[in-house]
Amino acid sequence: MPTIAIIGAGAMGSGIGRRLTDSGARVLTCLEGRSPETHDRARAAGMQPASLQDIIEAEIVLSIVPPAEAIGVAEMLSAAIGERPSPVTFVDCNAISPDTMRQVAAAFRPGQATVLDGSIIGLPPQPGKAGPRLYVSGDGADRSAVLAAHGLQVRRIDGALGAASxxxxxxxxxxxxxxxxxxxxxxxxxxxxxxxxxxxxxxxxxxxxxxxxxxxxxxxxxxxxxxxxxxxxxxxxxxxxxxxxxxxxxxxxxxxxxxxxxxxxxxxxxxxxxxxxx
Amino acid sequence: MPTIAIIGAGAMGSGIGRRLTDSGARVLTCLEGRSPETHDRARAAGMQPASLQDIIEAEIVLSIVPPAEAIGVAEMLSAAIGERPSPVTFVDCNAISPDTMRQVAAAFRPGQATVLDGSIIGLPPQPGKAGPRLYVSGDGADRSAVLAAHGLQVRRIDGALGAASxxxxxxxxxxxxxxxxxxxxxxxxxxxxxxxxxxxxxxxxxxxxxxxxxxxxxxxxxxxxxxxxxxxxxxxxxxxxxxxxxxxxxxxxxxxxxxxxxxxxxxxxxxxxxxxxx
CATH class of the missing domain: 1.10.1040 (N-(1-d-carboxylethyl)-l-norvaline Dehydrogenase; domain 2)
Structure with missing residues (x-):
């Protein structure tokens, strides 16, 4: 059972979480300082509250937050990773421009993370429907395969970091x-x-x-x-x-x-x- | 057989002319200074070359020209009408804004013309197809009825002059x-x-x-x-x-x-x- 982490448990984040847990993944999320509604939504999706230190141990970490928070999430993770020897695989899934995506990637220090550019097109997952689609660029090593193997519609784009954004x-x-x-x-x-x-x-x-x-x-x-x-x-x-x-x-x-x-x-x-x- | 005049024998003007002549109307147009191609197109549509003095005697006069020429056409007609006692019925059919339409109307002196606001939506008439549609506003007296009776799809809009534009x-x-x-x-x-x-x-x-x-x-x-x-x-x-x-x-x-x-x-x-x- 792979462990996947999702930063952000809004409608889209918890919907994606639910699809992954339904498909047999263990899904962690960070709920510190979040509202009771967010706690409820995450619990209903089968997501497990976790510390940042647990989250950076996941096989892959997704950021699914409002666009204005995208860079802050990357900075927070970079601080949590610190001097950890093996890089975290991080996918920014947010609706940000390619320029902002490059700032997200630059928030990590060299060696801290393998950063993928993601974007989600479509409404949050609904039972019986295949969507939404997660587009991923900058993923030559197919690190998003674990997501595709656990219920998400993933499409890799040949382009470099920024193409999915x-x-x-x-x-x-x-x-x-x-x-x-x-x-x-x-x-x-x-x-x-x-x-x-x-x-x-x-x-x-x-x-x-x-x-x-x-x-x-x-x-x-x-x-x-x-x-x-x-x-x-x-x-x-x-x-x-x-x-x-x-x-x-x-x-x-x-x-x-x-x-x-x-x-x-x-x-x-x-x-x-x-x-x-x- | 009613006489209808069309200023402008481009693709749209001659197409409209053809539909009117096919439906039994006599259609005049002004070809002075126009190219041989325009003469050919007008002739093929069954339109008859006429002087401005003949044109202002028509039951209704349509202007179907490029937008930049719309005001010039109205000024030319106003000069031709001069002191003629009975007003001409004039329909500007061009793709102009309501403001430009008001300038077209203002190019006539009081009593010279009953000015209607028209606009054409769709491609030039083609055999076997009903379109395009001529929308007309400011036509409380239904002066466009002669056009509808001779093959054109005419829709009157309740709004004042400018609504069709x-x-x-x-x-x-x-x-x-x-x-x-x-x-x-x-x-x-x-x-x-x-x-x-x-x-x-x-x-x-x-x-x-x-x-x-x-x-x-x-x-x-x-x-x-x-x-x-x-x-x-x-x-x-x-x-x-x-x-x-x-x-x-x-x-x-x-x-x-x-x-x-x-x-x-x-x-x-x-x-x-x-x-x-x-």
Whole structure:
């Protein structure tokens, strides 16, 4: 029975943990200072609370935390590893840009860790469904095999460290970007009295997009505040020299507007819902 | 047999002309100073060359020209109308913002014309297909009925002058914007070595979008130079106060990059094609 450690027991971390324990792995996690809810979630997933010293003894350590905590997790592990002679295998699975991924790798001192770049695409694991997929780059020695052998959908990418993070940025840029475009233009159409006609035209001439937006826009409101930082991360990933970075700075502003709207009673969301579900 | 006039005999103008003549209308157009190709296209569509003085006698006059010429057409007609006692019914069918539409209307002196706001969504008419659709706003008196009676798909919008133009902006913002998002992120993925994985992930988890982009991106290259101005028009329509206007300024930059790429040998287009058709 292999021992796998997961830093982070949120919805995704505990979902991944549950899939691994269901597949016969022993899964450790660090719960020091975490809320009772997180303790409950980890316990329900069959994950075992452990000290950092136990965690760095695991065959592989996954970081599944909010993007802003990614570097801090690596620094914490580096401090725990100290002068330990054999390197830890560490996979950052977070939605961060390739540049931030390189900072995560640089948080370890030479010899402390074999760092892999991971990214997760899809919703947390659900019984009976295969997803999500964990993409891994910089894994020439196939150290992620233990994850694939214990229930996770793992895809290795040939590219170097950063390729899996770039993949996540690009996928989110398209998938969440489409939701942003739809939100922006439906709001503009409402303002101009062209919304009913636009909705009908979309239903007739681009029905796939119309269906996607009808689901994706209402699901976005509660997540808009998180998407602001994600869009800024994509803009930074593209860089100032790429004119497309401006697209994602605009997207960040749009999702900020939707996050503010939610705080202020959701008037815009209400108008969109009326149009989408008429 | 009603007489309808069309200013502009490009692919769309002559296609619309052909549908109207096929449906029994007499269609006039102004060919002064136009190329032999335009003369041929108009003749093939059954349109009759006419002077401006004949054109302003038509039951309804349509303007179907590049966006930059829309105001000029209105000014030219206003000069031709002069002191003529009965107003001309004029439909601007061009892809212009509501603000530009208001300038078109303002080019006529009071009493010279009944100005309707039109916009066309879809490709030029093709035998056996119903599209495109002509949306018309500001048409309380149903003056566009003659067009609907002679083969055109006409939809009147309740909104005031500008609503049909806004509809076109919003539809293009979504439809062409999606193509821009896909182009931007596929290029970024190619640069980061994540392109094959991204393409596979899209094919599996967002197959509708994947299919759309595989067709729409290659079709965009030759039109990118025109889309630059169209994206800037959408940004202006949204206005500086709307954070989404930044999205479309970025889109304009992206399509400019693709237009430049085409002028310089199409290296980026080649990379995209290889990925899209592997």
């Amino acid at each position: 770039a993949l996540k940025m690009c996928y989110a840029g398209i998938n969440k970007g489409v939701t942003g475009l739809g939100t922006a233009m439906l709001l503009a159409a409402i303002g101009a009295g062209a919304d009913q006609s636009l909705k009908q035209e979309m239903a007739e001439s681009i029905p796939d997009l119309d269906r996607k937006l009808s689901v994706a826009i209402p699901e976005m409101y509660a997540k808009a505040y998180r998407w602001v930082a994600e869009m800024e991360e994509i803009a930074a990933f593209l860089g100032e020299d790429d004119p497309a970075s401006l697209i994602f700075r605009g997207m960040a502003g749009l999702f900020q507007k939707m996050a503010d709207d939610r705080e202020n009673g959701g008037a815009l969301a209400g108008e969109l819902n009326t149009l989408l579900h008429r | 806004a509809l076109k902006m919003c539809y293009a913002g979504i439809n062409k914007g999606v193509t821009g998002l896909g182009t931007a992120m596929l290029l970024a993925a190619i640069g980061a070595g994540a392109d094959q994985s991204l393409k596979q992930e899209m094919a599996e988890s967002i197959p509708d979008l994947d299919r759309k982009l595989s067709v729409a991106i290659p079709e965009m290259y030759a039109k990118a130079y025109r889309w630059v101005a169209e994206m800037e028009e959408i940004a202006a329509f949204l206005g500086e106060d709307d954070p989404a206007s930044l999205i479309f300024r970025g889109m304009a930059g992206l399509f400019q990059k693709m237009a430049d790429d085409r002028e310089n040998g199409g290296a980026l287009a080649g990379e995209l094609n290889t990925l899209l058709h592997r």
